[in-house]
Amino acid sequence: LKALVSIKRVIDYTVKVRVRPDKLGVIKDNVKHSCNPFDEIAVEQAVRMKEKKLVGEIVAVSIGGPKSVEVLRGSALALGVDRAIHVKLPSDNDDVESLAVAKILHKIAEKEKPDVILTGKQAIDDDSCAVPQMLAGLLGWSQATFISELEVAGKTAKICRETDAGMQRLEVSLPSVISCDLRLNEPRYAKLPEIMKAKKKPLQEITADSLGVSTQPKIQILEVADPPTRAAGRKVKTVEELITKLKTEAKVI
Amino acid sequence: GINAEYMGVGRARFTSYATLPQEYKAIRDMSRQFAEQELFPIAAEVDVQHKFPAEAVKKLGELGLMGVAVSQEYGGAGMDYLAYAIAMEEISRGCASTGVIMSVNNSLYSTPVDKYATHEQKLQFLTPFASGKQLGCFGLTEPGNGSDAGAANTTARLDGNEWVLNGTKSWITNAHEADVAIVFATTDKSLKHKGISAFLVPTKTPGFSLGNKEDKLGIRGSSTANLIMENCRIPKDYLLGKPGYGFKIAMSTLDAGRIGIAGQALGIAQASLDIAAKYSLERKAFGNTIAKLYAIQLKLSQMASKLEAARLLTWKAAIAKDRGDDFTQAAAMAKLNASEAATFCAHQAIQILGGMGYVSDMPAERYYRDARITEIYEGTSEIQHLVIANNLLKDYGSTNVKVPAAPHSAKARATD
Numbered sequence: 262l263k264a265l266v267s268i269k270r271v272i273d274y275t276v277k278v279r280v281r282p283d284k285l286g287v288i289k290d291n292v293k294h295s296c297n298p299f300d301e302i303a304v305e306q307a308v309r310m311k312e313k314k315l316v317g318e319i320v321a322v323s324i325g326g327p328k329s330v331e332v333l334r335g336s337a338l339a340l341g342v343d344r345a346i347h348v349k350l351p352s353d354n355d356d357v358e359s360l361a362v363a364k365i366l367h368k369i370a371e372k373e374k375p376d377v378i379l380t381g382k383q384a385i386d387d388d389s390c391a392v393p394q395m396l397a398g399l400l401g402w403s404q405a406t407f408i409s410e411l412e413v414a415g416k417t418a419k420i421c422r423e424t425d426a427g428m429q430r431l432e433v434s435l436p437s438v439i440s441c442d443l444r445l446n447e448p449r450y451a452k453l454p455e456i457m458k459a460k461k462k463p464l465q466e467i468t469a470d471s472l473g474v475s476t477q478p479k480i481q482i483l484e485v486a487d488p489p490t491r492a493a494g495r496k497v498k499t500v501e502e503l504i505t506k507l508k509t510e511a512k513v514i
Numbered sequence: 515g516i517n518a519e520y521m522g523v524g525r526a527r528f529t530s531y532a533t534l535p536q537e538y539k540a541i542r543d544m545s546r547q548f549a550e551q552e553l554f555p556i557a558a559e560v561d562v563q564h565k566f567p568a569e570a571v572k573k574l575g576e577l578g579l580m581g582v583a584v585s586q587e588y589g590g591a592g593m594d595y596l597a598y599a600i601a602m603e604e605i606s607r608g609c610a611s612t613g614v615i616m617s618v619n620n621s622l623y624s625t626p627v628d629k630y631a632t633h634e635q636k637l638q639f640l641t642p643f644a645s646g647k648q649l650g651c652f653g654l655t656e657p658g659n660g661s662d663a664g665a666a667n668t669t670a671r672l673d674g675n676e677w678v679l680n681g682t683k684s685w686i687t688n689a690h691e692a693d694v695a696i697v698f699a700t701t702d703k704s705l706k707h708k709g710i711s712a713f714l715v716p717t718k719t720p721g722f723s724l725g726n727k728e729d730k731l732g733i734r735g736s737s738t739a740n741l742i743m744e745n746c747r748i749p750k751d752y753l754l755g756k757p758g759y760g761f762k763i764a765m766s767t768l769d770a771g772r773i774g775i776a777g778q779a780l781g782i783a784q785a786s787l788d789i790a791a792k793y794s795l796e797r798k799a800f801g802n803t804i805a806k807l808y809a810i811q812l813k814l815s816q817m818a819s820k821l822e823a824a825r826l827l828t829w830k831a832a833i834a835k836d837r838g839d840d841f842t843q844a845a846a847m848a849k850l851n852a853s854e855a856a857t858f859c860a861h862q863a864i865q866i867l868g869g870m871g872y873v874s875d876m877p878a879e880r881y882y883r884d885a886r887i888t889e890i891y892e893g894t895s896e897i898q899h900l901v902i903a904n905n906l907l908k909d910y911g912s913t914n915v916k917v918p919a920a921p922h923s924a925k926a927r928a929t930d
Contacts, residue, residue, distance in 0.1 A: 291532070295543070335540035450548055453578030453591030453601075456540045 262413070262435070264307040264316045265375035266342065267366055268300035270325045270332045270353075271386040284484050287386075289354055294328065296336035299381025303441045305448040306411060307379050308341035315413050316377075322346040322369055324362055326353030330464065338459035339451040345464045350476070356387075357476045361469070363395035368472040370400060375436065377418075382407050382440040393440035403433040406440040528596070528833060529826060538597055545579065545601040549608025557609040560735035561880050564727070566691055567612050567735050574612070575646015579605065580619050584628050588636050589645035595770070595832040599777040603825075606781025607788075610884035611735025613781055617774035618687045618736075619643065622892075623650025626696060626712070626767040630755035639694055639714050651692035652771075653683035653715075653741050654764050660685070661897050663698075664707030664761055668743065670699035676747045677713060679721075683741040685891070689724055690737035692717055697741065698760045710760030714752045721746030732883035769842050771892045772849035773835065776828040779852035779888040783821045786856070786863035786881045790814060793867050793876075810866055817859045824852040843905040850898035853888035860885040 272278060273293040281288050296304075310316040321337035322345070323329045333345040348365055350357065357365075370378060383390035397404035405411075409428070410421035413435075422429040423442050451459075469476045497503045507514045528534060531542060552570055560567050574580050582598040584590025591597075598620060606613030627640045627650075642648040659665040668681025679699055686695070695715045702709035715722060725740030755763050791814055794805040804810045831844035860882040864871030871878040889895045 331536045331539065334536055335543065339540060450573075450577055451540060451544045452576065453541065453544075453582060453593055453597075454586055456537055456544070457586075457592050459540075460537060 262316045262376040263374065264310065264319045265370060265373055265378045266303050266307050266319060266321045266337065267378065267380040268304065268321055268323050268332055268337055269297045269384045270294050270323065270329045271297045271384055274298060274385055280485050280487055284486065285482050286485055296332040297381050297384045299383060299441055301336055301448040302445050303379040303381050304337050304340055304342060305446045306441060309446065310413060311341060318343050320344055320346065320373055322348065322366065324348040324350065324357055324365055326350045326355055328353045333464060334459045335451065338462045339456045340449065344462055347464060347466045348469055349466050358478055358480060359389045359391035360395055361474060361476050362392045363399055364474045365469055365472055366396050367399040368474060377435060378438045380440055382442050393438050397438040400438065403437045405431065405433045405437055407442045408439060409442050409444040411439065411445065528829060538600060541597045542600050542604060545604035549604050553608025553612055560609060560611050564734040566737060567609065570612050571615055572646065574616055579616060580646035581624050581644025582620055584624050584640065584644035588628065589641035594836040595773055596829060596836060599773055599828050599832040602774050602777025603780040603784065606778040607785045609735065610778060610782050611733045613778040614687055614733050614736050617778055618652060619650055621771040621774040622652035622767055623696060625770045626754065626763055630763055635714065648693040649688055649691050651686050651688040651695045653686050653695045653697040655683060655685045657682055657684045661894060663764060666698055666700045666710050668697065668699040670701050670711060670713060675750045677750060677752065679713065679715065679743040679746040679748065681743055685738055686741050687736050687738055689739035689741060690727060695741055696754060698764055701757065707761040708758050711757050712754040712760040712763045713748060714754050715746065715748055719746050719748060731886055733887055768893055769845045770835065772845040773828060773831050775888055775892045776848040776852035779856035780821065780825055780828060782856040782881050782885045783859040786859035786878065787817045787821060789876065789878055790817065790863040790866040813862045813866060817862055820855040820858055824855040827851050843902060846898040846901040849893065850895055853895065856885040856888050
């Protein structure tokens, strides 16, 4: 089987994100970035499948500015991915909307012909949680999202999804788009010799234009603002008082 | 090594983490993640129980961190000393005991074997060690001579096809876990330091025994003990390098070791700064966080400045070594400044934390105890000053540096 893994360079989860002065985005300059944690889980899963000989070749793809090369080398090639494709955007500050990402990945999938496409369930910067689903739709493939378990056997895969209603066990036929959730696996550390080998692995640079996909936004951002600061919690003395406050003050029931 | 690629390119990039090439960032990220996830949780236990962090050391080996600068041909990671220094800092930030265990195996054991051993010796004495499967140690110091390394009392006598070693080495890190010790012994005391040779001594050799573990102030997870040799017989070809070259091997090895220890000290210093800065942003006094007080800001500024200066000196020494340049002076400056930065930062961290810095609920007291040894081992600060001054005076003695003429010349006084 051939695996295509899609990864994204995002602001590191430890950073306290701040709104840009023009209020049209967040400050990204001189801010620590790293591979989207859920995408690291997807890479780890692909590598484990390769170690079990379920997968023969792993190709990683990332859509982003020049510095996305760092996550392709450091978080994909250095962990066992065979080669990488960088869909290069002009600047590290450029954003691409979910549908455009899905279309780009669609074009790449048409060329690479993978049997599984693995990616994180969502990117921790915009939390769109839309690309895997859109991609499956464009490809006409099955989709397995928010997975915490994955067992590939020939032409099908047994998966377990974590949903708000509980765990859902499904069987999907390959090829499939799979999005990975937190408890699927624990990513390994990159070994030093692998970090060195990653420098020599093939990394191809292309543009969205060359795939015939437009990255022109269809959504205009009007304003980005901090969420309201959390007010202190309040203690109540009785259940009745709680219900009253939930009705009249919080207005949630 | 990887640094070779950047020889012609602007090395001005090598002054901050943000401007380092990608693979150094990757090493830093990986070691940092390892320290936060694997070492933060165990460091206190390692210290309190004087417990060798066996599982962490095993993982370090699997990740290639026990032989960072050894070529992949001999089981190492095939990287360079800059990568090693960066990794040392991150690992030591998590646990200084783990850091010194890593440093001794890398710099004091693997580096001299890599540099001076024959190919056959490397297969036996380097490959399993650089890959972390076995552990090495470095036996130079003796009860009668520490700084005075040329006055070795341990003897080696050639008897047929074997060397017979007699003597005691003291203060040896990794003594209790090492599979092989590099032992410096004299074959002819009359030749003084030119009579010293280096020997590869498997610790299971009959006649080789260990003293009790020292009860140390800090870095308690690493074992420190005497190596005792009583008619300890090793094969003739366990001589490392040429006969009489022992002192040279020891000195060049210590130069490299100083970069590793500088890295360890930087890690302790950074950990101290981290905890002090974060605490100052939370702790309130006089109606505001103590971070608003100049007294605290002054301390933090001094800590950060000394740390940053020491880091740049360390990277400079590592880059010089990787380039093949003479790096003795740079390494001595790095070790001297990094160790003093560590003790300063750890001291001030306790001061900023106040009472909380004095109790084991916070790691500041451990950093204070761990930091102290960095000014002593692998060359005391006094020895570093000696090395630096000697090199400096040699330079001044061999060049004619112009200085301004005396100010009370008639010319300066003339008013017409």
